Amino acid sequence: MICFVMRFWILGFAMRPNCQTASRGLALLHPGFVLALAIVFAPRFCSNSSAASFPEASSLPARAELPDPLVMSDGRRVSSPEQWSKERRPELKALFEQYMYGAIPPKPTRTESRVIGDYRDFLGGKATLKLLRLETGPTNAPRIDLMLIVPNGRSGPPPTFLAMNFCGNQALCNDPRIPLSKGWMGNSCNGCSNNAATEASRGSQAANWPLAEIVRRGYALATFHSGDVDSDRANVSDGIYAWLAEEKKRGNSPANRGTIAAWAWGFMRCVDYLATDRDVDAHRIAALGHSRNGKTALLAAAFDERIAMAFPHQAGCGGSAPSRGKVGESVRAINDRFEHWFNAEFKKFNDAPERLPFDQNCLVALCAPRPVLFSAAEGDQWSNPAGQFEVLRAADPVYRFLGAEGLSAKEMSPVGKLVDSRLGYYIREGKHSMTAEDWKVFMDFADRQGQKE
Numbered sequence: 001m002i003c004f005v006m007r008f009w010i011l012g013f014a015m016r017p018n019c020q021t022a023s024r025g026l027a028l029l030h031p032g033f034v035l036a037l038a039i040v041f042a043p044r045f046c047s048n049s050s051a052a053s054f055p056e057a058s059s060l061p062a063r064a065e066l067p068d069p070l071v072m073s074d075g076r077r078v079s080s081p082e083q084w085s086k087e088r089r090p091e092l093k094a095l096f097e098q099y100m101y102g103a104i105p106p107k108p109t110r111t112e113s114r115v116i117g118d119y120r121d122f123l124g125g126k127a128t129l130k131l132l133r134l135e136t137g138p139t140n141a142p143r144i145d146l147m148l149i150v151p152n153g154r155s156g157p158p159p160t161f162l163a164m165n166f167c168g169n170q171a172l173c174n175d176p177r178i179p180l181s182k183g184w185m186g187n188s189c190n191g192c193s194n195n196a197a198t199e200a201s202r203g204s205q206a207a208n209w210p211l212a213e214i215v216r217r218g219y220a221l222a223t224f225h226s227g228d229v230d231s232d233r234a235n236v237s238d239g240i241y242a243w244l245a246e247e248k249k250r251g252n253s254p255a256n257r258g259t260i261a262a263w264a265w266g267f268m269r270c271v272d273y274l275a276t277d278r279d280v281d282a283h284r285i286a287a288l289g290h291s292r293n294g295k296t297a298l299l300a301a302a303f304d305e306r307i308a309m310a311f312p313h314q315a316g317c318g319g320s321a322p323s324r325g326k327v328g329e330s331v332r333a334i335n336d337r338f339e340h341w342f343n344a345e346f347k348k349f350n351d352a353p354e355r356l357p358f359d360q361n362c363l364v365a366l367c368a369p370r371p372v373l374f375s376a377a378e379g380d381q382w383s384n385p386a387g388q389f390e391v392l393r394a395a396d397p398v399y400r401f402l403g404a405e406g407l408s409a410k411e412m413s414p415v416g417k418l419v420d421s422r423l424g425y426y427i428r429e430g431k432h433s434m435t436a437e438d439w440k441v442f443m444d445f446a447d448r449q450g451q452k453e
């Protein structure tokens with residue numbers, strides 16, 4: 001109905017009574033105004049053509065600097081926290097979905113959770129191991145195996161790290177009760193053969209996931225394998241996008257897809273479950289991931305305010321590093337090698353990232369005032385550690401605008417020193433990896449920024 005009314009309203013400019021063609025007429029007007037109009041009205045009400053309702057990438061103005069998150073697309077400066085949450089947040093979310101990640105798939109009407117196992121004797125009786133299967137719909141809808149490890153003998157529900165893993169839950173711990181992941185996985189996963197987990201994969205990543213230490217420090221860990229949500233392959237979906245394609249007849253089109261958005265949807269489905277589990281504090285769930293999984297954790301936290309903290313570890317381009325960055329991976333490089341991670345629109349910025357109407361500081365700003373830690377490594381210049389610090393600096397004004405502490409450091413901190421302000425930063429020696437030492441830093445930051453029992 002609103003779309004219908006809009007069509008006639010727009011007619012005055014465009015003389016063409018449908019959303020798609022009307023937007024072309026509108027493009028004759030000021031680009032900022034068109035962008036603002038498109039964001040407010042089109043995605044929600046014009047189901048047939050949200051992509052066509054936004055200005056073409058090539059017509060967006062080029063800006064060398066990271067865009068100010070507090071300036072709306074029509075040039076107005078955000079003047080109140082209410083305007084930030086009611087106008088600018090939705091606007092930024094629409095822009096990220098339109099020009100970069102693709103649409104986050106819709107929330108399923110119903111998710112069933114089945115308990116596969118519940119063992120109080122885990123880690124020598126120090127923790128309970130809960131094995132859940134989240135069924136997000138009938139037939140081929142994704143089944144997410146969520147592994148939850150909760151400390152025993154605590155006085156209340158603990159804060160929880162929700163992390164997406166690369167190689168299946170069974171890779172984190174050599175316990176035969178954990179089901180082998182059924183999801184597709186990269187052959188670089190130890191103990192994996194023909195892109196599938198084998199018994200040999202059990203515990204293959206245990207050194208990087210210090211479960212006993214996490215539990216000792218009073219945290220729970222919830223984790224799932226990205227391959228349960230969608231496989232990490234260009235143009236092959238065996239998860240959410242295959243399901244949406246089947247659902248197409250019901251209007252659930254998988255158009256505007258990007259695998260990172262799909263995985264972020266997976267985080268959200270796990271939060272749906274965790275929010276109902278009394279063994280977890282629903283208000284203290286942190287999203288965490290390494291590298292591509294870190295890009296996903298940040299996107300999930302930016303879009304889902306139930307996530308209380310974000311830990312995008314060495315997330316780099318498409319995550320914590322600026323798209324406008326000149327160090328390490330570029331927009332073109334990431335799109336060429338991993339074309340499925342982002343939507344088709346993002347490719348249009350391969351040679352002109354400065355035309356993006358946002359940068360990753362705006363994604364961090366969407367998390368405000370919640371704590372976010374960027375952790376990096378000196379030997380991982382591909383992820384642009386210095387650029388990541390600049391991203392935090394350029395998100396800081398939004399935190400301060402909302403009355404929260406932002407980034408306390410003015411300059412990049414020395415190696416090994418944690419900046420533990422609301423926007424946190426850490427750089428260590430070494431290479432691209434997630435280690436048990438990194439977990440200590442994650443927990444130090446969570447101790448400082450969360451209100452642990």
Ligand code: GCU
Nearest residue numbers: 291292293315316317329334
């Ligand atoms: C590649 C890619 C990075 C990504 C990383 C990973 O290096 O270029 O963007 O973060 O893989 O996910 O391991």
